[in-house]
Amino acid sequence: MWALPRDLPTSDCAGLRAPRACATVLGTGCSGAGKRAVSTRTRAGPKQLPGQAPAGAGDGCPVGVACGNVCVSSHCAEQDPMHSAELWHQSLELANACLKHPFVQGIASGRLERSCFQVYVAQDAFFLEAFTRAYALALAKSPDREGLLVFKDLLNGVFEELNLHKAYAASWGLDLAPEPLPATSAYTDFLLSTAALEPVGHITAAMTPCMRLYAYLGQSLVDHVEPSSPYKEWVETYASDDFEAMVCRLEGLLDDYDGDPARIARHYRTAMRLELAFFESAWQAGHV
Structure with missing residues (x-):
């Protein structure tokens, strides 16, 4: 079973905590970016919140936190530019900006204001409605059985998470049909534009x-x-x-599917x- 928060709603990553989705992916191997995020983790050293880099840390990454700048492959520099590991490597500064964002730091410390998380949840509900359509379009365009299975599991997870959102909204008195913030609409x-107009390889990249990112944040x-x-x-x-296993399955499709x-x-x-703009938007709106 996924470890669902008892009193808090879920995130904007499309319901991947659903038991049905998880049951199909246990034991799945991972190549590329997924291995890097896991292999660089350590449990040694003093407790220190990610983003609070110690003096002398050359890359700004905190001790004991996987900042994602280590390639698991010995030939990283020669990596296919469309490979998931290389695409992740090219966006490390954005991933670390998310990790160090006060919204994410507040989650780790427990000091994130409830108002910020409430904004986040309400916007997430809008986001998930769009993701159901994007997943459905990706499934329809999948050229192979693996793509059909992966996107089916993701789509099932979205519907389960939307049901959870309804329960959270009832207990918190939240409006799950808010006006989307500019970052959410963007x-x-x-x-939706990518899913409607472009091939499945491009949809998977989007x-x-x-x-x-969410696996990286959690592991960090x-x-x-x-x-x-x-x-x-x-x-x-x-x-x-x-x-992590579900992330690896989607990354496998990204590595397999063709595109520009x-x-x-x-x-x-x-x-x-x-993703970074989504965190910033919830942070700012929660402090109004």
Whole structure:
């Protein structure tokens, strides 16, 4: 089972905590970016929140936190520019900007204001509605059985998470039909346009960053999150092997499917920028 927060809603990564999705991916191997995120983790050293770099840290990455700048492959420099590991490597600064963002740091410390997380949840509901359509279009365009299975599992997960959102909204008195913030609209417009008009390889490039980023955040924070943080289970969910396995399956499709290399790289980086904007938008709106 996915470790669902008892009192907190889920994130904007399209319902990948669903038990049905997880049950199909246990034991799945991972190549590329997924291995890097796991292999560079360490449980040694003092407790220190990610983003709080010690003096002398040349790359600004905190001790004991996987900042993603280590390539698992010995031939990283020669990597196919469309390979998921290389696409991730090219967006490391955006991933680390998300990791160090006060919204994410507040999740780790437990000090994130409830108002910020409420904004995040409400915007997430809008985001998930768009993701159901993007996943459905990707499934329809899948050229092979593996693509059909992966996108089916993702789509099932979205519907399960939407049901969870309804339960959270009822307990919190939240409106799950809010006016989308500009950052939310920009992200959903990008995904839906790509899914409607472009081939499945391009769609996969636009959808993978969300999943890889959240696995990275969870794996980076899990050894640093405060035990008393109300968001602890949120972190543990994205650090889980189950979530990593699903990320690897989608990255496998990204590596297998053809497309225009320039557009694939652009879509991947665009999605990473939009992820950072989503955090910033919730942070700003939650402080109004």
